[in-house]
Amino acid sequence: KSANRPIIGQTASALLVLPTSNIVGVHAGVSNLQYSPVSLSNFGMPGCNLLHSAEVLGLPMTGSTNQLKQLDILIPYDPNLVGVSLHLQSYSIAPGANQANLLVTNGITWLIGIQ
Numbered sequence: 001k002s003a004n005r006p007i008i009g010q011t012a013s014a015l016l017v018l019p020t021s022n023i024v025g026v027h028a029g030v031s032n033l034q035y036s037p038v039s040l041s042n043f044g045m046p047g048c049n050l051l052h053s054a055e056v057l058g059l060p061m062t063g064s065t066n067q068l069k070q071l072d073i074l075i076p077y078d079p080n081l082v083g084v085s086l087h088l089q090s091y092s093i094a095p096g097a098n099q100a101n102l103l104v105t106n107g108i109t110w111l112i113g114i115q
Contacts, residue, residue, distance in 0.1 A: 003015045003070065004072075005110075005113065006073075006075050006086065006110040006111070006112045006113065007075060007112070007113055007114065007115050008075050008076065008077050008078060008079065008081050008082060008112060008113070008114055009075065009076070009077035009115075010074075010075060010115070011072050011073065011074050011075070012072070012073050012075055012110060013070055013071065013072050013073075014026070014070070014071045014088055014090075014108060014110075015068060015069070015070055015071075016061060016068070016069040016070075016071075016090050016092075016105065017067070017068055018066075018067060018068075019061075019066065019069050019090070019092045020092045020093065020094040020097065020103055021066070021092050021093040021094060021095075022066050023092060023093045024061045024069050024090055024091065024092040024093075025057075025058050025059060025060060025061060025090065025091055025092075026058075026059040026060075026061060026071050026088055026089070026090045026091075027050075027052075027054050027056060027057045027058070027059070027088075027089055027090075027091065028052070028054070028055065028056040028059060028086055028087065028088050028089075029052030029053035029054045029055050029056070029086075029087045030052075030053060030055060030084070030085065030086065030087070031052060031053040031087070032051060032052045032053070032085075032087045032107070032109065034053060035050075035052070035053045035054075036049070036050060036051045036052050036053070037049035037050065037051050038050040040100075040104070043100055044098055044099030044100035044102075045098050045099075045100045045102060045103070045104070046098060047098075048098075048102075048103065048104045049104070050089070050104070051087065051089050051106075051107035052087035052088075052089060052107060053087075059071060059073070061090065069090075071088070071090075075112055079114070081112045082112060082113060082114050083111070083112065083113075084111075084112045085109055085110065085111050085112075086109070086110045086112065087107055087108075087109050087110075088107060088108050088109075088110065089104055089105055089106070089107040089108075090104070090105045091103065091104045091105070
């Protein structure tokens, strides 16, 4: 769920409600068409898919409870970023859920704008 819009020069936020554990992260990609969806079944995660190109892995999420985690990313003030899409998907440790003990969420797409 997107919390604060991705605007150049501002901090964009995404929220993850009810993660499966306190250890969560986010991966991001600039394309959701060329490579995705990619089944993660061969990695021990049947029914899970990678939904983007995953250029960035391991973005941390913060939060004080297991109920809510937040990702904050400062979008640089660069007019060249206006109109760029960034695709996000989070993952969390889920002991016993599958062989990898990991689950991934649905994805969200941010379209970077200007105010």
